């Protein structure tokens with residue numbers, strides 16, 4: 029398939045090993061060592077400039093390590109979102125999850141960042157669970173009953189993040205479709221098959237549900253007649269590219285987006301964590317022993333022997349434990365800087381670095397899991413009974 033975001037693969041469908049400089053980024057697959065600068069160029073997004081970063085932090089009234097460290101590094105129209113905000117027109121947030129199984133730590137990062145934005149800007153937030161997409165996606169082999177069940181399970185993890193129940197609507201496509209379908213039809217009529225084929229790499233064998241599906245993922249960006257800001261990893265951007273070409277002709281705003289990099293998988297600094305390799309990720313439901321074991325086995329930037337490590341030091345750039353601290357688990361720049369310095373100098377050993385991360389992950393997941401239990405009581409507020417949820421469901425009878 030001629031996937032957008034493939035660099036160096038010459039022929040559609042061609043099977044061969046990728047060269048080192050090659051990588052693939054699509055909404056369904058990330059492989060190889062991603063060159064984020066090349067990706068920005070290829071997708072036509074923009075790197076967040078220092079000025080824009082400062083402006084966002086100023087408007088938010090607080091900084092976030094996810095921004096400072098450029099984990100969220102690219103955008104579309106973020107400046108326009110801030111124009112709207114500063115002029116009092118406001119904006120809204122939209123993000124989502126494809127419920128194909130349990131969520132891992134990478135999947136939850138965009139939700140924590142979305143919550144941070146919601147807390148700072150006090151805006152409505154829509155969260156789509158695409159049980160339809162994950163059923164249609166070929167190669168997954170999931171039944172519709174399974175993806176619908178995973179949507180409910182994943183909703184608990186998302187609710188555990190702590191969104192404002194009255195400003196948040198979490199919905200699952202197979203339930204909420206009745207409200208979305210009229211608009212989905214209007215969107216679908218504007219997108220022809222050769223366009224989605226070019227953007228997503230569909231071919232003559234792709235099931236027709238997949239070629240309609242992009243219309244469904246676009247709809248929540250049209251839930252309000254204000255600008256929508258979409259926090260997500262950059263793999264989801266192809267949808268927003270189409271959205272931006274059709275939305276104005278339907279009387280809506282072009283969607284804005286803020287894109288993150290991928291939290292690297294445990295076995296090395298390339299690709300994305302994958303359900304097909306459970307050792308590549310830590311799942312939100314996992315217990316202490318699995319967490320300890322997985323981090324202990326993670327790819328390290330340390331030297332092969334203690335003597336060499338003391339002498340030459342470790343390489344944080346390729347060390348997964350350091351990268352996880354950098355991406356998410358050590359928000360304090362001072363503490364992180366010290367860890368980096370000690371690791372580079374050889375003072376901090378690989379095993380010690382892994383233990384620092386292990387403690388952080390254990391604490392984070394213990395808290396997450398207990399908030400997930402509490403969320404069982406709250407989930408109806410997010411999906412059906414909260415102020416925003418009720419307003420959205422009421423639209424069926426309009």
Ligand code: TYM
Pocket residue numbers: 055122123124125126127134135136137138156157158161245258259260261262263264288289290291292300301
């Ligand atoms: P899904 O379930 O593949 O991913 C959920 C969210 O997690 C991001 N992501 C990651 N972020 C950091 N590190 C990683 N290793 C990592 N892997 C995945 C994804 O970019 C996404 O933000 N089709 C979508 C569901 C969806 C959606 C949306 C996502 C529907 N509407 C709007 C974002 C915004 C999907 O299958 O996501």
